[in-house]
């Protein structure tokens with residue numbers, strides 16, 4: 279009897295875990311990825327994505343990787359491996375579980391191919407938008423600048439908006455690596471913005487180490503997160519390695535997140 283119960287418990291744990299992973303299949307994820315980057319992708323076959331520039335990028339290197347390995351050496355399949363929870367799926371106060379960093383896993387080759395190979399190339403695509411009276415420089419590639427303008431317009435319509443978060447924005451375009459890594463920050467591509475740093479919480483400031491972040495803290499309200507998500511931006515507050523000031527334009531990650539939301543949310 280006990281043995282049967284133990285087997286049932288193991289079965290239900292395994293079953294639940296695979297159900298969450300299967301909520302959006304690998305094929306569906308790739309289709310949404312292709313749709314989201316239609317402006318940059320020429321073709322997608324079983325093994326490779328071919329960009330309009332002619333560059334081919336391997337979808338799956340077949341390697342089993344630790345989380346840190348996936349961050350440093352991500353293929354496209356790794357990039358889409360964790361489903362981002364929308365604000366409907368996960369309350370603003372919920373703490374991300376260990377090494378859950380949806381959207382933080384990125385393939386730099388792909389990101390550079392989409393936004394520019396160098397600071398000079400990215401700079402050519404910059405446009406200036408008005409953001410609560412502040413000028414922000416963002417890329418026009420993939421419609422990022424227009425998406426950010428729509429976020430601002432939506433935020434302005436929120437009566438109870440706490441504007442201290444959206445005034446004195448922390449930064450947009452900055453060709454640089456992520457602190458402590460060799461990976462490019464999405465700020466390099468002018469496709470990310472930081473809220474007011476005085477209202478921000480960041481895993482490194484809390485004394486966390488890669489793969490070991492004991493404290494989670496956030497002050498950003500749900501209505502700000504919802505406005506960004508609506509227009510294709512993911513929030514760094516959803517990451518185990520959290521960065522609550524940070525939003526970046528990731529239309530494929532958001533499209534997969536919305537499909538998961540429609541199907542009852544991944545838990």
Ligand SMILES: [Zn+2]
Nearest residue numbers: 470471472524
């Ligand atoms: Zn940032």
